[in-house]
Amino acid sequence: MVSDSNEKQGSPAKAIFYTWLVLTAIGVVISILVPGWVMPKAASSTMKLTILTMVVFSVAAAPVAAGVYATALYALVKWRYRGDGPPPDGPPMRANNPVTVLWLSVSTVLTVFLLVWGLAALSVDNGGGGGKDPMTIDVTGQQWIWTFAYPGTHVKSYELYMPLGRKINFDVTSEDVVHGFWIVQMGVKINANPGVITTTSVTPDKVGTYIVRCSELCGLNHAFMDAEVHVLSDANFNKWLKSQPASV
């Protein structure tokens, strides 16, 4: 009875292939649209590249995920077994040479592609966007505030000010426990560890107000450990720097 109805339903390979095609198309559309909706608006080339990488990797993964879902769906609907004993088994997959060759070559191509894309993206980003005239800002985390110091001046601030288009190198540390320095809209995140300086860089490419959040659970008020970020034109940044008192 079971094999009769299976024959009437047509070949599993064809049905799985068409389901795979539809699910791949849905996956590709979701991969292209969703990161744009859910990710913050990018304020650096690092963040733009991060979002693009999410889109490209999701598109590349869509056919693989669709293959798993299509096979699982077909199995759930057509290969259900309600007999008493163990269900009858088909031939093992490892004996199916075309499937083995296809699986190995597709995974190899995809893995090499991800590696090449990753290396290329790292070299394009050039350690923080490669803005001109680099400057350093010292970042200190402590329960539960951020303090920013601007070397060469005596200025310290609780909000982060950055000039547009310059590469900013952050020297990050902590006074107490481990915190996470994360500029949400710029794709930059690095741990702030007590007794150690960690570094990261970014080139802000849009004037505006953004946010730093702590990305490591650091105690009672961790959720409120954030700071405003202001990206100003070079002239306005210098004006702000000169208007500041010598220290906080």
Ligand SMILES: [Cu+2]
């Ligand atoms: Cu925290």
